[in-house]
Amino acid sequence: MGNCTQCIVKRLNALRNLSHEELELFSEHKTSLLIKKGENLMTEGSAINGLYCINQGKCKLTKLNTNGKEQIIKFIKGGDILGHRSILSDEPVGLNVTALEDMRVCFIPKGDILEVLKENSLFSLSIMKNISHQLNEANNLISEMAQKPVKDRLATIIMNLNDIFGKDSEGFIDIVLTREEIANTIGTATESAIRLLSNLKKDKIIDLKGKKIKILDLNALKNISEGY
Amino acid sequence: MGNCTQCIVKRLNALRNLSHEELELFSEHKTSLLIKKGENLMTEGSAINGLYCINQGKCKLTKLNTNGKEQIIKFIKGGDILGHRSILSDEPVGLNVTALEDMRVCFIPKGDILEVLKENSLFSLSIMKNISHQLNEANNLISEMAQKPVKDRLATIIMNLNDIFGKDSEGFIDIVLTREEIANTIGTATESAIRLLSNLKKDKIIDLKGKKIKILDLNALKNISEGY
DNA sequence: AAAATTTAATGATATTTGTCATACAAGTGT
């Protein structure tokens, strides 16, 4: 099991503000775990007693609606942290976190986190910054979902996925999602998502190869996402 | 101009965790302001250099979409604080804050806030708790907006308004909103909102008297909001 | 109080999106 002081992933998130001693503390108490594709790291409504630091792998954050539909709220990849929101608000976990590929994750107990939060104001500010940024993003998404037609929303999330996951060697966005997952992200029926993807391909705005998506005309995509 | 140490409003928010000395500091540097109905306290995209503590009055937090439509993200009333998200993430203001009635507001400079945040971990934790809670609420709203039909969303926000603003002496929800504002909250056309409100009235689930709404059958409303 | 403006209500119609049915393709395990 690796040592937190050596871990390069921590440079990507709020943990970068910790002292050597604090990292040693985390390292002693942390546990590493492997999550297989499709498995849940966190489950909506459950209690949580620590912070997850994602070492490797991609996952989706979802919510099950009262009408039984899954809504994908956000995608997360290695370098991000999870669970701090729930720890801080003292509320149950609000989202399901499901692995989209095999993941390697570290778990740090709540007590250690809270202790360091009290002592290290740089860490504390960094966590606040993270959540504040997320809140702003969430507010933008509310507006997006409430006001824009499905086609616009699809264009938006294709660009989002591109920003988050980047491109593979062939220029396709480096994430594999089913059509159903895409539909659950933009809040529409699977068939509608399929049709709109096909349209974008026909118009040479994107290319499709199995589940992979390549952006061909970013400008056109941007225009669609803004309602033109 | 009042003194922060005496202010009863501060008991309702994170400021309750401040020491007498810290409140004195705030009190010395704070400015009080009056915002008239319809005026903006904050504007989307602008910089902000302090925290607002709402003494009295109700306001709406909105966002102007790329397609020119206004989306109401949230309603806020006296006792709440505003602007901390933007200060903490070091990002421009994300939302317009518009007074729905005359407001009395205190402004505390950013420097003072950041200083106390570093020193007072109780205050700091309380702010984190506030934002974390807001993030959870925002995630719920994303799901609500993306997945549910307009009728369900209308039922949901009527209950929300009831929770936030309570009832007046006649049992009507204590907030005055135009039909357009209601439509902009649930992300639909004004005409659709009007029609659905009329239907709810016809079904004796709510009562309408001008712009005021009274809940007659909370259970029915809850069922609708959950898609039954 | 009358006029002007804004807001609310309602019908007719167009557009968007969802649902159901079916076919086909791709992946999975035996």
Place this chain on the structure above:
DNA sequence: ACACTTGTATGACAAATATCATTAAATTTT
């Protein structure tokens, strides 16, 4: 290589919602 499951695609149709037009009511201004 085979059946079996799951995912993708497409057409036909139904339902939800938006848009446009018009009238009525409420509010503000003069």
